[in-house]
Amino acid sequence: MAAKIQTSFCLPSFSIATSKPKPYFKSFTVSASKSISGRKLRAAVIGGGPAGSSAAEALASGGVETFLFERNPPSVAKPCGGAIPLCMLEEFNIPHHLIDRQVTQMRIFSPSNIAVDFGKTLKPHEFIAMLRREVLDSFLRSRAHSAGATAVAGLVTGLDLPTAPAAPYTIHYTANGSSRHSLAVDVVIGADGANSRVARSIGAGDYACAIAFQERITLPDEKMAHYENLAEMYVGGDVSPDFYAWVFPKCDHVAVGTGTVRAKKDIKVYQRGIRERVMPKINGGKVIKVEAHPIPEHPRPIRVKGRVALVGDAAGYVTKCSGEGIYFAAKSGRMCGNAVVKASEGGERMIDESDLRREYLKPWDAEYAMTFRFLDLLQRVFYGSNACREALVELCGDEYVQRMTFESYLYKKLAPGTPWEDAKLLINTIGTMDHIKEKKMMKTCIFQKVTSV
Numbered sequence: 214m215a216a217k218i219q220t221s222f223c224l225p226s227f228s229i230a231t232s233k234p235k236p237y238f239k240s241f242t243v244s245a246s247k248s249i250s251g252r253k254l255r256a257a258v259i260g261g262g263p264a265g266s267s268a269a270e271a272l273a274s275g276g277v278e279t280f281l282f283e284r285n286p287p288s289v290a291k292p293c294g295g296a297i298p299l300c301m302l303e304e305f306n307i308p309h310h311l312i313d314r315q316v317t318q319m320r321i322f323s324p325s326n327i328a329v330d331f332g333k334t335l336k337p338h339e340f341i342a343m344l345r346r347e348v349l350d351s352f353l354r355s356r357a358h359s360a361g362a363t364a365v366a367g368l369v370t371g372l373d374l375p376t377a378p379a380a381p382y383t384i385h386y387t388a389n390g391s392s393r394h395s396l397a398v399d400v401v402i403g404a405d406g407a408n409s410r411v412a413r414s415i416g417a418g419d420y421a422c423a424i425a426f427q428e429r430i431t432l433p434d435e436k437m438a439h440y441e442n443l444a445e446m447y448v449g450g451d452v453s454p455d456f457y458a459w460v461f462p463k464c465d466h467v468a469v470g471t472g473t474v475r476a477k478k479d480i481k482v483y484q485r486g487i488r489e490r491v492m493p494k495i496n497g498g499k500v501i502k503v504e505a506h507p508i509p510e511h512p513r514p515i516r517v518k519g520r521v522a523l524v525g526d527a528a529g530y531v532t533k534c535s536g537e538g539i540y541f542a543a544k545s546g547r548m549c550g551n552a553v554v555k556a557s558e559g560g561e562r563m564i565d566e567s568d569l570r571r572e573y574l575k576p577w578d579a580e581y582a583m584t585f586r587f588l589d590l591l592q593r594v595f596y597g598s599n600a601c602r603e604a605l606v607e608l609c610g611d612e613y614v615q616r617m618t619f620e621s622y623l624y625k626k627l628a629p630g631t632p633w634e635d636a637k638l639l640i641n642t643i644g645t646m647d648h649i650k651e652k653k654m655m656k657t658c659i660f661q662k663v664t665s666v
Contacts, residue, residue: 247562247563248561249560249561249562252278253276253277253278253560253561254278254553254557254560254561254563255277255280255381255400256272256278256279256398256553257279257282257382257384257396257400257402258272258280258362258401258404258546259282259369259384259402259404259405259410260282260283260403260405260527261282261283261350261354262350262406262526262542263349263350263353263525263542263546264404264524264525264526264542264545264546265282265283265404265405265525265546266281266350266356266357266543267305267353267357267543267546267547267550268402268404268524268547268550269360269546270353270357270360271546271554272402272554273357273360273362274360274554275550275555275559276554276560276561277400277553277554277559278363279357279362279363280363280384280398281358281364281365282365283364283366284366284367284368287350287354287355291345291347291350292346292425292504292506293346293506294425294468294536295343295349295539296316296342296343296444296537296539297342297539297540298341298623298624299341299342299623299624300540300625301342301539301540301543302342304544305547307342308352311344311349312342312344313343313344313348313462313464314342314441314442314462314463314464315341315342315343316340316442316444316462317332317340317341318332318442318444319341319443320444320446321445321446321447321448321606322445322446322448322449322490322606323602323603323605323606324448324449324450324451324599324603326490327606327607329606329607329609329610331446331609331618332615333612334612334615334616335619339619341444341622341623343462344463345463346539353543365386365396367388368386368387369385369386369405369410370387371384372385372410372411372521373385374519375519379563381399382397382398382400382401382520383398384396384397399520400522400553401520401522402522402524402549403522403524403528404523404524404527404542406507406527407507407508407526409523409527411521411523411527412513412523414521415518415519416515416518417514417515418513418514418515419513420509420511420512420513420529421509421511422474422507422508422510423456423474423507423509423510423536424477424480424506425470425472425505425536426470426471426472426481426483426504426505427470427471427504428468428488428500428504429463429466429467429502429503430495430499430500430501431466431498431499432466432495433497436494436495436496436497439494440462440467441462442462443462444459444461445459445460446458446459448596448602448605448606449486449490449599450599451486451489452471452486452487453472453473453483453596455473455476455592455597456472456474456592457471457536457596458470458471458472458486460487467495467498469487469488469495470484472508474510508526508538510529510531510533511529511533511585512528512530516528516529516574517574519565520564520565520566520569522549522552522553522569522573524549525543525546526542528545530542530545530581530585532585533585533589533591534588534589534591534592534596537622540625545577548576548577549569549573551572552568552569552572552576553569553572556568556569556571556572584621584625
């Protein structure tokens with residue numbers, strides 16, 4: 214029998230099976246030296262977004278007593294572009310009815326407003342799924358609860374560290390706006406976002422943060438039809454000095470936004486810039502929500518300490534260049550939850566820092582560190598000036614670039630190229646940037662001559 218979950222804020226209804234999902238672990242032989250007498254390992258997951266919900270589901274399915282803390286009710290909108298790759302739908306069993314739009318066309322605009330269609334190599338079954346975070350988060354959270362995680366509606370206000378190697382962590386939190394509570398646990402997973410309180414509690418170190426700002430805008434039907442299956446990206450110093458701006462379609466509106474690291478105090482100036490660039494397409498629209506949020510720019514210096522692990526934005530798992538974080542949040546949460554299950558032998562033994570490093574951190578870095586470094590390099594090369602941004606857009610017209618980009622994005626693996634095509638791409642990149650640099654020098658020379666007359 215299924216439990217019906219009905220949410221507000223125009224959320225679709227969905228059913229979550231009350232039977233526990235198939236466990237993500239194998240059978241274990243419990244080590245007597247670290248066995249827990251008379252109970253199961255107890256874990257607290259702080260934050261109910263994709264990272265926290267995925268961690269809680271894996272923990273509860275694997276036999277760990279799990280508490281999932283979330284301060285916001287399911288209907289609270291999350292500020293996020295909302296794009297997820299195709300592989301996530303299958304890997305995380307995301308129902309298709311949660312998807313607002315199936316984007317099959319991407320259009321990228323240069324600083325001089327040259328447009329390039331960026332989706333010519335997509336296969337008939339391939340698309341980018343666009344959804345609202347409040348919809349996805351509510352679904353994943355409900356699934357974690359159905360797997361056995363205990364929901365705790367409250368704001369975590371503090372974390373007391375253990376006084377001995379096997380002593381508990383104490384979570385302090387408020388519920389119902391004022392009443393104070395505490396909970397002792399063996400393991401803590403911090404999935405509480407870029408401003409993570411868990412990260413501060415363990416001294417995980419700081420990281421640079423970008424700020425993303427977006428407006429949700431309802432459009433007249435004829436203008437909304439333009440974005441039926443189309444997403445747009447804009448680059449240029451007028452919309453961001455070091456990132457891109459976007460128009461992403463949702464169920465009954467579009468999200469128009471931008472982001473920056475270097476000039477956070479000017480974010481509203483750049484938002485005006487993107488509005489001006491797209492004004493003919495959104496004129497007559499109505500802003501229904503304005504939202505902003507921080508985006509981590511690189512992984513934290515410390516992501517595991519003692520029996521505490523950080524996942525998602527709290528760990529800094531957002532890619533440069535694209536700003537993608539949803540998939541990596543969910544993936545890191547599941548990997549961390551599975552790691553705790555495996556190390557604790559199904560919740561039967563205590564774990565320590567070495568277990569988390571071996572079973573979670575090492576596999577994560579082995580699989581994704583190169584991807585994060587590569588996208589960091591791309592952002593440094595192509596987002597630094599308008600000349601570089603023009604070169605980026607010109608390169609995006611190359612079908613080989615498009616195929617490599619979409620294969621890597623949709624399936625979360627660095628697509629293998631061919632030596633010949635890679636060599637051509639390198640030559641074209643250098644040629645494009647030299648050509649733009651030459652044109653810029655010619656313009657400067659002409660200007661100097663004109664002004665000297």
